[in-house]
């Protein structure tokens with residue numbers, strides 16, 4: 001402007017007017033464009049028990065090409081808690097488990113309970129997306145107790161959803177019941193009519209066909225794969241016949257200096273356990289091939305609709321998984337990397353292709369990120385996580401990565417001994433195969449995981465030993481050696497202080513983490 005106005009002679013006034021006109025034109029455009037520009041569409045694909053540490057993404061070739069290569073792959077994505085119902089509740093609310101109070105997969109632990117419905121569910125992210133005029137669609141597994149009698153039956157449709165096709169109970173591929181907008185719909189075992197992963201896709205395509213063009217859409221697709229009972233589509237049941245669970249890292253290593261539950265398994269594992277876990281590993285991959293097809297079909301559909309460039313697609317899982325690590329046959333629920341790390345890939349506006357991002361991201365950040373994209377002012381929502389839009393699309397947002405975070409877990413048990421394993425006492429659960437238990441009431445722990453400055457994990461157990469585990473993930477990525485007795489006590493003290501603070505944090509105080 002200075003250059004334009006300082007010029008002498010008769011041109012000066014004309015140039016000044018031209019500059020003002022340009023200014024006005026820009027200003028009106030900013031206002032008008034903002035008004036007519038609807039926010040981007042969003043799709044969230046949430047798989048069930050898909051690990052990233054043990055090859056869980058290997059069968060997903062199309063997904064890696066169409067989402068990861070077309071956008072960002074987060075190499076440090078974690079769940080705040082490695083169990084389905086608490087983790088999914090964290091995804092929906094953007095809160096740590098100590099704030100949404102869903103502690104386990106039972107109704108008594110608040111999984112889809114009436115108190116959850118009255119409280120946290122009534123301010124979960126779909127409610128805000130709906131207020132932003134998003135057309136919202138859900139299909140697949142919701143929360144493990146969803147649709148049961150005590151959880152309000154199939155007639156309970158959580159607020160914020162325009163179309164609702166939710167599975168009653170835990171993951172199944174056939175012979176299940178759905179709540180379709182509050183009405184019961186029973187399914188049998190015909191591949192063409194009932195295979196759940198395909199049905200979720202088909203219903204989402206119908207929804208997209210019926211959408212109104214003036215509003216953005218949000219789809220949450222929650223396939224059962226690769227959760228048990230691992231029923232692959234017929235065309236995939238012979239795939240990966242020579243694949244076995246990986247034998248490296250902590251596979252079948254004794255958990256000798258770990259908390260008591262990890263000292264129980266027989267080591268080396270018996271052949272029956274090895275066969276069982278190899279079979280599970282193969283079948284998990286087979287079920288994922290239908291999810292890979294789902295992603296391909298969806299991306300093609302968006303492309304045909306000319307919406308692909310204006311749609312964010314998130315791909316992630318509720319928790320990780322293990323097959324033979326520290327001689328534990330199969331499950332999640334542990335504090336180790338294989339269970340707490342999850343896949344996370346995102347494509348969408350402002351995200352440059354082929355990026356691998358190191359910033360630590362948690363499942364409680366999904367809600368804030370979706371709301372950030374939709375235009376919600378995040379200071380008005382009751383969430384503990386933070387938007388990671390700035391990490392993927394720095395041209396759209398500023399922001400810094402958190403240096404450390406909390407992982408917390410409440411162990412599940414059964415009050416009486418498992419009848420199949422009479423030698424074991426009460427308080428344990430998931431004792432198969434070969435009576436090796438994966439969980440117990442006192443497998444209850446909280447950890448601080450640091451990533452930006454140090455690469456450390458510090459965990460405290462609520463058991464009679466007040467057991468502590470500490471790992472240096474740089475020198476010991478497979479967590480073979482608990483270094484609690486070797487590290488500087490002042491470091492332990494500092495980590496303990498951080499843990500105490502995080503375990504009672506709410507909102508801002510959960511994000512107030514300094515190096």
Ligand SMILES: *[C@@H]1O[C@H](CO)[C@@H](O)[C@H](O)[C@H]1NC(C)=O
Nearest residue numbers: 101103108109110115116119
């Ligand atoms: C269930 O949630 C309610 C509030 O949402 C909370 O008061 C209660 O303590 C929770 N139950 C458990 C077992 O944490």
Ligand SMILES: *[C@@H]1O[C@H](CO)[C@@H](O)[C@H](O)[C@H]1NC(C)=O
Nearest residue numbers: 173174175176187188189231
């Ligand atoms: C579904 O249920 C029917 C009837 O109970 C049973 O015969 C069939 O084996 C079941 N199919 C699967 C895949 O579980």
Ligand SMILES: *[C@@H]1O[C@H](CO)[C@@H](O)[C@H](O)[C@H]1NC(C)=O
Nearest residue numbers: 191192193194195198199202
């Ligand atoms: C999904 O749609 C495809 C294509 O129309 C069809 O072949 C398949 O049987 C459908 N599957 C389910 C479970 O609805």
Ligand SMILES: *[C@@H]1O[C@H](CO)[C@@H](O)[C@H](O)[C@H]1NC(C)=O
Nearest residue numbers: 268269270271272273274275
């Ligand atoms: C376990 O399986 C391996 C290889 O399949 C075999 O060599 C070994 O003899 C088996 N051990 C027992 C105790 O059956």
Ligand SMILES: *[C@@H]1O[C@H](CO)[C@@H](O)[C@H](O)[C@H]1NC(C)=O
Nearest residue numbers: 103104106108109411412413
């Ligand atoms: C879930 O949590 C509730 C409340 O703490 C508890 O009573 C119940 O036994 C837990 N369920 C399991 C399977 O551990």
